[in-house]
Amino acid sequence: MASRAKEKSGRKGQVLILVASDSDIPALRDGLDFLREMGVAYTLDIVSAHRHPEKAASLAKGARAGGFDVIIAGAGLAAALPGVVAAHTTLPVIGIPFNGGSLLGLDALLSIVQMPKGVPVATVGINAARNACILACEILSIKDDVLRQKLEAMKDGMRREIDRKSRKLRN
Numbered sequence: 001m002a003s004r005a006k007e008k009s010g011r012k013g014q015v016l017i018l019v020a021s022d023s024d025i026p027a028l029r030d031g032l033d034f035l036r037e038m039g040v041a042y043t044l045d046i047v048s049a050h051r052h053p054e055k056a057a058s059l060a061k062g063a064r065a066g067g068f069d070v071i072i073a074g075a076g077l078a079a080a081l082p083g084v085v086a087a088h089t090t091l092p093v094i095g096i097p098f099n100g101g102s103l104l105g106l107d108a109l110l111s112i113v114q115m116p117k118g119v120p121v122a123t124v125g126i127n128a129a130r131n132a133c134i135l136a137c138e139i140l141s142i143k144d145d146v147l148r149q150k151l152e153a154m155k156d157g158m159r160r161e162i163d164r165k166s167r168k169l170r171n
């Protein structure tokens with residue numbers, strides 16, 4: 001796969017992450033950290049539905065044969081990338097609207113979430129890369145008990161944190 005920006009971690013690439021610009025990558029960091037914490041491999045690439053539509057179609061069409069189980073696609077402004085990717089694959093596609101430009105991500109959110117019937121994109125919140133990566137891990141955990149246990153431990157950690165803050169408030 002030709003790529004301008006590619007990162008791999010851990011085992012075989014299970015999550016394909018596509019962003020529309022290198023300017024989106026800083027907003028992705030929290031999510032990438034989470035995948036590393038979970039030991040989930042990913043491949044990151046830059047491709048634009050508007051600026052390089054042939055590559056967007058080609059990556060989406062080849063993703064399943066390339067060994068990926070889920071795709072995360074993020075873009076800002078008139079964010080077409082997640083929908084275009086979903087048009088070319090039957091893998092689950094998770095969309096991240098990025099906050100760029102004068103509408104602060106609302107443009108991208110509506111572009112990504114308002115997909116026509118038949119072409120779903122599971123859309124997370126604006127800049128919510130960590131949630132996108134958690135959702136990707138939850139999908140992978142359907143057939144991965146080790147990952148399921150790690151996600152359960154994460155949720156336990158969140159519960160403990162709320163309990164700690166609650167106790168602190170009462171004391």
Ligand code: RP5
Pocket residue numbers: 019020021022023024048074075076077098100
């Ligand atoms: C979108 O346009 C990208 O996803 C990015 O959020 C925004 C600006 O892109 P650049 O002009 O910085 O490449 O396609």
